[in-house]
Amino acid sequence: MSNFKPLFTKKYDRTSNVDTPDSLYWKRLGVPTLVKEFGAIDYIDFRPNEPHFFAVTCSVRVQIYNPFTKLVVRNLSRFQENAYGGTFRQDGRLLAAGDQEGHVKLFDPSSKNVLRLFKAHTAPVHRVNFTSDLLNIISCSDDKTVRQWDIGAEKLIHTFTEHEDYVRAGAVNPMSPDIFISGGYDGKVKMYDARSKYISLEVDHGSPVESLLFIPTGSIFISAGSTEVRVWDALSGGRLLSVLSQHHKTVTCLRLGSNGKRVLSGGLDKHVKIYDVGTYETVHTIDFPNAVLSLGVAPNDQSIVTGMVDGMVSIQNMDTPTSENIHSTVRSHKQKMNSKKGDHEIAQYTRPVLLSYDNFLRKYEYGNCLDAVLKKSIVNKTPEVTVSIMQELIHRKGLERALAGRTHSSLYKILRFLCRYIGEHRFSRVLIDVSNILLDAYAESYHGFTDDLCKQFNHLANIVQAEVDLTYEMLEFQGALEMLVLASSVEKSSENIHFVTDSKLSILQSVKAKEASILNV
Template sequence: MTSFQPLNIRRFQQKAQVVTPDTIYWDRLAKPELLKEHTTIDYIDFSPSEPSNFVLTCSVRVQIYNLVTKLVVKNLSRFQKTAYGANFRQDGRLLAAGDEEGHVKIFDTTSRNILRLFKGHKAPVHRAFFTADKLQLASFADDKSVRLWDVANEKVVQTYEDAHTDYIRAGAMHPQSSHMFISGGYDGKINLYDTRAEKAITHTLDHGSPVESMLFLPNGSIFITAGGTQVRVWDLISGSRLLTTMSQHHKTITCLSLGSDGRRLLSGGLDRHVKIYDVSTYKTVHTLTYPNAVVSLGVAAKDQAVVAGMVDGLVSIKRMIVESKPSHLKKIRVSYRKQRLQKMARPATGVPVDHVVSDKSKGNKLQKFDIHLRKYNYKKALDCVCTPLNVKKHPEMVVAVITELQHRGALQAALTDRKDITIIRFINFLCKHLGEVRFMRPLLNAASAVMDVFENNAFAYNKPMIAALERLKRTMKSEVELTCQLLQIKGALEMIIGGALDNNESSTNHSYTQPIPTKMHPSKAASSYIVIVD
């Protein structure tokens, strides 16, 4: 005689989220460590040299923090008005920042001294970046101009007046070529500059919305722009054509950053999310959620940390948890396990066997409701599974028992001659989970069984019982109405798709005759709106 098999609860469990290598990797980010500044965090940048310090630009201060201790290493407060966009040079020895007065200042990160002060812009300078050869600096300002400065001589090399028709809030330098860079303005335009060409602005592209951030990929052949709710990817080699558009945010995208040595792209937005994309496919591989709108973002080298600045001055620091390598003790355990299996495979005769069949039946313990089902105690099985804990956190267990009772034809017997509170608790469970797709069919049958119980037995219809039955009635009615609406939408979509396919076929066949509309058969038209309730 075969042993009693426990109920299969797994078929009613929700589908698990698809676990990808990126999900496992980015889930290693530890719980955020928070810093609080006074106002909005304008810009975050990591030092390319060791140690991996990061700089925060906030109000009239530019502060360099230590990633490990979260303490301020340098405080550059030589600003009369708001500072913007402080970022490191490629070697980490210098730091450039713009300000509200229209100046660009270059600091020595070791001594905090101002080495250069560039004056010439007539409006706030929001971004300033060093060129690839470290000899020049480009500044992007609200006076709609872009200026190229010589760091050594402290003089302007080139001025691009009226490069845009609105504020210029974004720019990026080519990572390998020192004579190429791009700018993005609130007019939605993207300008490409080549200082060697007679016409400095070689291309002008349209992003479609105000450009908030932009960057080049490490090889320099592709650049990415962010503005509105879209991230756009452009191919510089093939004439700056648009490669793809990503619309994963539902509010304005404010910042971009690269991670995993340029293999991952991160975008932060006002919707409190940071989306992580695979640069090879431009598909979203992970999402980070923050307590407020994200306006600045920085990723440390080798993904040591992800730092996000928010609109309320909160700074979130998520450090990557480094997994330790397997120790020699683990190797000893593995070798000991192999030796034990080899001993098990050698019986007393000393002759080795091909395979050892282990008895796992002892570890297969039955649940309490399984024990009651084995003894045909259906009421006790239902009472045992309908505990508040199971109803709240494990509804799949309750539905599995209900389904088993239905298969045995015993659900009606399990609900007969019960107290009112038991019937009301069962009806409440039906009303709560009837709309879930995984539970809908068995719970509809269970609701039918409840009505059969009331039809065949006499009940004292008190107020709580009548209220429970009214709830069940409303739930059933709303599900039927929802099904009707979905079927109507399905029918409308089928007509739209069918019309589109007919138009495509007529265009491919070069048919210029007007198609004669055909009338749908009444039976086919009505079949789209029939609701079948088991």
């Protein structure tokens, strides 16, 4: 007697989970390591040159971490009150941070000494940035001002007072040391030119601005506020290029990734969205356990660090092929080649292990087979197995027998499964046939059912009716689109006809004019 072959479970394509080059790339990020800090994480910044340490600004200190050992390398704690916006200079040799007292402090990260102390702000300074020539610092404060400082002379160069509310965001142009922007809670983004001491550009984000970012070319800047990320063209007078509305809560931070080819945004909805700079489309999403307040990306995406509202710091390093993995792969390949050259392996037959529903199918116990695939573990995780069994029972003409003589509780399970999955395009054809067979089997017994079972039957009828209504709406929509396309084609053809007739008339008129001139001669 031949052995029973297990049921082939049909594999259904899930259109929602499509692997793209970007998703495969960002999935190489390793398992996050969580580090607990004291208070919400205000700001994270990576050292631009090696070693790529990152600074975490939190509470009354700025701590510098090694992303691979996850240990604190330096602890800058020369603050009396909260520290804000600890940022490395572009050469990695200095670090500046603002504080609750309105001061801007300049540190030497290697010695932890305060090299400069800038005092002029009358309210907390939340963001500081170094200009691209490394000589000046731009500070943004809650006193509604933006100030420019000379690092060497330790003095204030200029104060900009054009904002009408807190200034919590700022960025410097990477191509010009004289151009920088600021964003305030008045919803305005202002661009300054240090040479003229005036505003050269102003755009309205429409909501309090939380973060600003320049694209590496310096011609485009990005603003984040409320649930939107907006892209602006600085060269064309602040023209709005795109509005990205992928977050459903406030966007708190922006960062560049992939050497300027990707933009990352973090928000209070616990997501980090990654956009393509060329198309501004979302290419990947990373989920986190709590609201994201700050974000840092190392050069070449070696590490991504996220700061959350509960004081947790998530550190993820990009996985790269190690030498051990390479050697093991080469070794296994050599073993396969050697076995192909000289050894002849005889495959030993092993009887396949049958699952419970396969055993019931082999014994023609169709009722038990259906019960086996209606368990919660199968229905919730692999509903395609349940649908495959139902389809196999229909082919064997055994579904009527499997559905007959059931208790109210078992019928309730079947109806709940149908209500849950009959609307999915992957399963709808099979489940419609199952529903028809079920209704034929229990049509005469409907009045004897319990109230819960009757409600479930009615719920199934409502779901089917809703699907039918949606189908009719889609057909109407398709017809309307076809009429629009047809109308546009008719208009184009009529325009061509008018053009041809007009050209013919002009030719006839020119011929007649020539004939008249000849006759006159």
